[in-house]
Amino acid sequence: MGMEKTDTVVVGGGQAGVAMSEHLGALGIPHLVLERHRIAERWRSERWDSLVANGPAWHDRFPGMTFPCGPDDFPDKDSVADYFVAYAKQINAPLRTGVEVTRVSRLDGRRGFRVETSDGEIEARHVVAATGPFQRPVIPPIIPADAPVFQMHSNSYHNPGQLLEGGVLVVGAGSSGVQIAEELMTAGRDVYLSVGPHDRPPRSYRGRDFVWWLGVLGKWNADTPAPGTDHVTIAVSGADGGKTVDMRKLAHRGMTLVGMTAGYENGTLRFAPDLRENILNGDANYLSVLDEADAYVAANGLDLPEEPEARVIPGDPDCVSTPIRALDLARQGITTVLWATGYAVDYGWLKADTFDDKGRPLHQRGVSREAGIYFVGLPWQTRRGSSFIWGVWHDAKFIADQIAIQRGYMEYHADAAKMTADA
Numbered sequence: 116m117g118m119e120k121t122d123t124v125v126v127g128g129g130q131a132g133v134a135m136s137e138h139l140g141a142l143g144i145p146h147l148v149l150e151r152h153r154i155a156e157r158w159r160s161e162r163w164d165s166l167v168a169n170g171p172a173w174h175d176r177f178p179g180m181t182f183p184c185g186p187d188d189f190p191d192k193d194s195v196a197d198y199f200v201a202y203a204k205q206i207n208a209p210l211r212t213g214v215e216v217t218r219v220s221r222l223d224g225r226r227g228f229r230v231e232t233s234d235g236e237i238e239a240r241h242v243v244a245a246t247g248p249f250q251r252p253v254i255p256p257i258i259p260a261d262a263p264v265f266q267m268h269s270n271s272y273h274n275p276g277q278l279l280e281g282g283v284l285v286v287g288a289g290s291s292g293v294q295i296a297e298e299l300m301t302a303g304r305d306v307y308l309s310v311g312p313h314d315r316p317p318r319s320y321r322g323r324d325f326v327w328w329l330g331v332l333g334k335w336n337a338d339t340p341a342p343g344t345d346h347v348t349i350a351v352s353g354a355d356g357g358k359t360v361d362m363r364k365l366a367h368r369g370m371t372l373v374g375m376t377a378g379y380e381n382g383t384l385r386f387a388p389d390l391r392e393n394i395l396n397g398d399a400n401y402l403s404v405l406d407e408a409d410a411y412v413a414a415n416g417l418d419l420p421e422e423p424e425a426r427v428i429p430g431d432p433d434c435v436s437t438p439i440r441a442l443d444l445a446r447q448g449i450t451t452v453l454w455a456t457g458y459a460v461d462y463g464w465l466k467a468d469t470f471d472d473k474g475r476p477l478h479q480r481g482v483s484r485e486a487g488i489y490f491v492g493l494p495w496q497t498r499r500g501s502s503f504i505w506g507v508w509h510d511a512k513f514i515a516d517q518i519a520i521q522r523g524y525m526e527y528h529a530d531a532a533k534m535t536a537d538a
């Protein structure tokens with residue numbers, strides 16, 4: 116039996132893979148989506164139990180389907196996964212689950228790729244890597260693995276009961292770190308939170324959710340930061356119906372804030388002297404969104420209720436005014452260090468000449484340097500929104516168009532082109 120053939124293989128059946136399938140299908144491009152586990156697996160098994168979407172259901176979705184909950188609700192993680200299962204069904208996506216792509220390599224002497232999978236080989240003209248913006252958890256090499264403290268990544272955190280008795284240091288104050296730290300504190304743990312640079316837009320202002328403000332102010336479309344520019348994490352939360360992330364309020368409730376985690380020696384962690392600066396920069400970001408929102412309301416004559424109380428920033432808690440610079444973990448009863456420090460990518464399966472020396476994709480808006488290979492769902496692929504649910508749908512449309520354009524070139528026939536031009 117000959118090798119199975121299709122035009123485009125999409126690797127990964129998360130939201131990016133489903134979006135790709137919708138757009139490829141709409142353009143009539145034969146394709147297959149291969150997912151090693153289940154549809155939207157990361158929403159099922161690589162997120163903590165209580166996670167809800169960071170954006171309300173009316174926004175964090177694809178255009179073709181609404182969530183069954185109310186538009187202003189924040190769907191829980193399993194409802195998000197269910198949504199993509201239902202979406203794949205609605206568009207009749209040719210999606211195979213339980214099929215891992217182990218290697219993709221260029222065919223010798225002819226166009227296309229050999230896609231090796233756990234279920235046989237497929238030949239494809241184009242390959243779209245949709246394996247996620249957040250693939251491999253990253254723990255900075257600060258505390259040796261044999262140190263007497265349990266270390267884990269937010270990726271494998273599920274609930275407070277999973278942790279050893281005792282205090283917890285959460286490193287990283289993006290959306291994951293802040294939400295997990297609050298959950299642990301609410302569960303009665305003694306919690307320290309190591310805070311780096313972060314943006315923290317208001318959850319809502321003048322009656323509109325931040326996703327609306329970021330949309331009308333053009334911030335979801337913000338350009339990809341220049342190479343070498345530091346990435347600033349965004350701290351937002353849909354927990355408890357959605358609320359603004361405010362580190363000071365968490366500290367006033369009992370959490371101890373510390374600066375960036377800088378080093379470890381003999382059971383003691385050291386922190387950079389940057390806590391107050393990071394908190395102040397977070398405030399400045401928050402206030403700048405309010406300023407831009409007010410200016411937008413004025414410029415467009417919108418009738419949105421004023422909200423002066425949103426500008427009230429609580430006073431500095433002690434841990435901010437006199438920050439702790441070193442922490443003896445055992446003495447403070449800290450038994451777990453939970454790293455909410457982000458992710459890297461891993462394209463070991465993709466044998467293509469389109470990666471930098473750190474293994475990161477080299478591409479322009481998802482079009483790789485190697486003809487026929489595309490990426491979708493990368494952080495900042497085209498804009499801030501690229502790795503988020505609504506953003507990936509638009510990037511996938513662009514990539515499907517690029518594949519259609521290449522197919523058009525390959526179908527070019529001089530006589531037919533002349534007849535069209537003469538007509």
Ligand SMILES: Cc1cc2nc3c(=O)[nH]c(=O)nc-3n(C[C@H](O)[C@H](O)[C@H](O)COP(=O)(O)OP(=O)(O)OC[C@H]3O[C@@H](n4cnc5c(N)ncnc54)[C@H](O)[C@@H]3O)c2cc1C
Nearest residue numbers: 127129130131150151156168169215216246247492503504
């Ligand atoms: C904690 C957290 C909360 C988030 N909350 C939100 C939110 O509220 N709203 C929002 O818009 N975004 C949110 N995001 C961002 C983003 O929506 C998610 O990261 C989302 O999972 C990305 O979808 P994806 O399809 O691009 O990648 P993934 O969900 O990572 O899907 C990639 C798929 O590829 C599969 N795969 C990988 N390698 C192979 C292979 N070799 N062969 C076959 N299959 C393979 C994986 O099993 C996986 O299912 C959140 C991210 C995190 C980490």
